Amino acid sequence: AQRVTQPEKLLSVFKGAPVELKCNYSYSGSPELFWYVQYSRQRLQLLLRHISRESIKGFTADLNKGETSFHLKKPFAQEEDSAMYYCALGFGGSEKLVFGKGTKLTVNP
Amino acid sequence: EPEVTQTPSHQVTQMGQEVILRCVPISNHLYFYWYRQILGQKVEFLVSFYNNEISEKSEIFDDQFSVERPDGSNFTLKIRSTKLEDSAMYFCASSVDRNTGELFFGEGSRLTVL
Numbered sequence: 001a002q003r004v005t006q007p008e009k010l011l012s013v014f015k016g017a018p019v020e021l022k023c024n025y026s027y028s029g030s031p032e033l034f035w036y037v038q039y040s041r042q043r044l045q046l047l048l049r050h051i052s053r054e055s056i057k058g059f060t061a062d063l064n065k066g067e068t069s070f071h072l073k074k075p076f077a078q079e080e081d082s083a084m085y086y087c088a089l090g091f092g093g094s095e096k097l098v099f100g101k102g103t104k105l106t107v108n109p
Numbered sequence: 110e111p112e113v114t115q116t117p118s119h120q121v122t123q124m125g126q127e128v129i130l131r132c133v134p135i136s137n138h139l140y141f142y143w144y145r146q147i148l149g150q151k152v153e154f155l156v157s158f159y160n161n162e163i164s165e166k167s168e169i170f171d172d173q174f175s176v177e178r179p180d181g182s183n184f185t186l187k188i189r190s191t192k193l194e195d196s197a198m199y200f201c202a203s204s205v206d207r208n209t210g211e212l213f214f215g216e217g218s219r220l221t222v223l
Contacts (some may be wrong), residue, residue, distance in 0.1 A: 032210055034210050043112075043113075043214045043215060043216045043217075044152070044200065044214040045213075045214065046210070046211045046212070049209075049210055049211070086152065088210070090210045094165060095140070095142075095157040095164055095165045095207050096142075096154035096157065096165060096167065097154065097210065097212065098154070099144075099151050099152040099153070100151065101150070101151050102151075102152075
């Protein structure tokens with residue numbers, strides 16, 4: 001079955017420090033991977049998708065099929081990055097996204 | 110910027126009662142979804158809806174659940190006879206294209222079943 005694992009429930013870093021939010025997936029076919037973010041008192045929104053290979057708000061994520069990972073990285077965290085981050089998996093023939101449990105990132109001043 | 114809107118934001122109901130959660134998707138979107146998140150758990154897919162019919166549903170979406178687009182703007186989720194375990198945050202989402210993975214979510218409706 002398709003599964004997404006985010007091993008860290010909570011992650012706390014200081015402003016200016018690098019941050020990496022881990023995501024591993026389980027799917028034997030060609031996956032589509034996404035990172036969604038939910039800022040405090042805001043709705044869930046798409047941050048980035050692997051197929052775009054873009055940097056959004058300084059965040060990047062690389063799909064590593066060998067390690068079945070899609071970790072989210074930012075070299076210098078900002079306080080406004082504090083939010084809940086969800087990794088999500090899309091897969092062939094299905095309209096649904098499978099979400100991980102999320103990682104709450106706190107960036108301290 | 111257009112947004113998905115959901116009502117009510119919070120509903121408390123007694124076990125066994127019927128509940129209808131309402132959503133207004135973004136107007137030019139064609140694909141509509143319901144997800145739910147039980148407190149502390151994952152966001153889980155319930156159902157997708159396209160062209161006035163269900164296109165995919167999960168095993169959670171049993172006979173107690175139904176969806177409808179009654180008037181071309183609203184998209185509703187009905188739970189016929191609520192159970193305690195239906196207590197969750199229910200998210201409506203819409204997308205213009207099923208292949209992009211970009212879902213636009215509403216703020217959610219928190220359902221509490223007593």
